[in-house]
Amino acid sequence: MRRIPKRVAVIGTGSMGSQAMWRLAARGAEVIGYDRYAPGHDRGAAGGETRIFRAVHLGDPGYIPLLRLADRMWDGLQRETGFPLRRRGGCLVMGETESASMRLLLSASTTHRLDHDVLDREELARRYPQHRLPDGHTAVLDRMGSIIRPEASIQAAATRAEQLGARLHRYTPVREIAPAAGGGVHIVTDHGTDHVDTAVVTVGPWVNTLLPDLPRTVDIRRLISSWHIPTRHDWFAGGAPAFVRSTPHDCYGLPSPDGISVKLGLSYARYLPVPDPERLDRTVRPEELATFRELIAELMPDLNPDPIRLSVYMEGYTASGNPLVGHLPGEDDIVVMAGFSGSGFKLSPAMGEIAADLALDGTTDHPVGFLAPAGAGAA
Numbered sequence: 001m002r003r004i005p006k007r008v009a010v011i012g013t014g015s016m017g018s019q020a021m022w023r024l025a026a027r028g029a030e031v032i033g034y035d036r037y038a039p040g041h042d043r044g045a046a047g048g049e050t051r052i053f054r055a056v057h058l059g060d061p062g063y064i065p066l067l068r069l070a071d072r073m074w075d076g077l078q079r080e081t082g083f084p085l086r087r088r089g090g091c092l093v094m095g096e097t098e099s100a101s102m103r104l105l106l107s108a109s110t111t112h113r114l115d116h117d118v119l120d121r122e123e124l125a126r127r128y129p130q131h132r133l134p135d136g137h138t139a140v141l142d143r144m145g146s147i148i149r150p151e152a153s154i155q156a157a158a159t160r161a162e163q164l165g166a167r168l169h170r171y172t173p174v175r176e177i178a179p180a181a182g183g184g185v186h187i188v189t190d191h192g193t194d195h196v197d198t199a200v201v202t203v204g205p206w207v208n209t210l211l212p213d214l215p216r217t218v219d220i221r222r223l224i225s226s227w228h229i230p231t232r233h234d235w236f237a238g239g240a241p242a243f244v245r246s247t248p249h250d251c252y253g254l255p256s257p258d259g260i261s262v263k264l265g266l267s268y269a270r271y272l273p274v275p276d277p278e279r280l281d282r283t284v285r286p287e288e289l290a291t292f293r294e295l296i297a298e299l300m301p302d303l304n305p306d307p308i309r310l311s312v313y314m315e316g317y318t319a320s321g322n323p324l325v326g327h328l329p330g331e332d333d334i335v336v337m338a339g340f341s342g343s344g345f346k347l348s349p350a351m352g353e354i355a356a357d358l359a360l361d362g363t364t365d366h367p368v369g370f371l372a373p374a375g376a377g378a379a
Helices: 017-026 063-081 100-111 121-127 150-163 204-210 286-299 345-361
Strands: 007-011 030-034 051-053 086-088 091-096 116-119 137-142 146-148 167-169 174-179 185-189 192-196 198-201 219-228 242-245 251-255 262-265 309-317 324-327 334-338
Touching: 007 017, 007 185, 007 192, 007 345, 017 030, 017 150, 017 198, 017 345, 030 150, 030 185, 051 063, 051 251, 051 345, 063 086, 063 150, 063 345, 091 100, 100 137, 116 121, 121 137, 150 167, 150 345, 174 204, 185 198, 198 345, 204 309, 204 334, 219 286, 262 286, 324 345, 334 345
Parallel strands: 007 030, 007 198, 030 167, 091 242, 198 334
Antiparallel strands: 051 146, 086 146, 091 137, 116 137, 174 185, 185 192, 219 262, 219 309, 242 251, 251 262, 324 334
């Protein structure tokens, strides 16, 4: 007897939602996607042409198996779509040697046998003279590091899902997600109400609007990306890998795909809250560039401090820095993924696979218990 495919709605088809659609459709589900804009838009967190993939992680070592899964699945998405979505070139992670985050990173990198090199100040200056390393700091080169094309990746995953039979309602905001009597979920839009077996909610900065009763708060922040041209013609020599700096500097950077400029970004603590994601202030004022100038002067003096381009995006953060991944407490038919705290894009194909597990099977064998929406260890 032929099994009827499970009907699954994916609300929000950006970083996580596009990947969830792909994996659900690949596994035979009847997939219906909804997006208030369209895949690849620049109003969430996935814009700016480039994002970093790295296996060497500054936070909880529990992410390492998820990053290994994501690494395999990025390769799979590229093979399946034929698009060049990732370019390997390593990633530098730099910070105070004795800080808790760097000690954890160094320990986990050795314990889990990650492919990495530890560089002291002299070695960094020899291999990557673009960067300055203050006294008492260490650099780690993550050889698995790479640069991802976010907008292209989202569009590739969503397009592949549609090729596999998914339907996507573009420019269709979902107004309400309501559990249905007897099971399943009602999806309410301006065009009517649809009924599905399960809903996967991946709406990024709109999560508090759509799911106001989340057990943990997601703090939405306005972030700035700033592009700078090097003042030295050989700045990109040696591959110019992407880089991340932890405390006390808390910034990151990536060479632009055209090899002309370097994109810089800061951390959560330096960004303003967003009371309403529909009213994001996309204007960057001159005083907001002061921190970029200070970091360039101290750490990357061969970049021109005057940017050639500025863009504004939004990201969701939790107090722990860990995202909310799992069933909404008390609702077996609603899966939520939110609050990736600036570190989620590299994990997105793994999260798509996990979303498919949770939506179709009700559980997953991948180790995400510490990310449960109701708190660590929650079911």
